Amino acid sequence: MKKHRLVGIDTAPFIYHLEGKSPYADCTSSLFDELARGSFDAVTSVLTLMELAVKPLQMARPEVADEYEVLLVNFPNLRIVDLNRSAARQAAELRAKYRLRSADALQLAACLRAGATAFVTNDRALRQVMELEVVLLGDFVQS
16 A cells, blocks of 8 residues: 555445454454554545444444444544535446446545545455556455
8 A cells, every 4th residue: 555645445444344353354454553554545435434324323323323433534544525526427437437336436436536546445346447456455465
């Protein structure tokens, strides 16, 4: 990640890290430790806040959803960007070009519009996207 000034982060790494039970917990710990140290800056979209809140809200635990939001909003070197009309248009272009799911296209478009040159995810299908370097969690540990 050192070669990238700004890195986009998909929702899955946040979920894995917050839940701590995933086989990717070591990868996400490394990712977020490096981010907190300032090894790179990161961006994610408001979609991440929405997606992180779903499970706690399904479990009638709104306080957990609130904790997740506070954690993300205050995480060092992480910026959460809003979606707007131009991001929606870029997402439509990405979705048309790569046949992405809407949420993936919106997340990528938001990160690209913010200036990200890499995107950390666990979604292998996103490897086809050529507008930035797609880094799978397992790859992050090796970089």
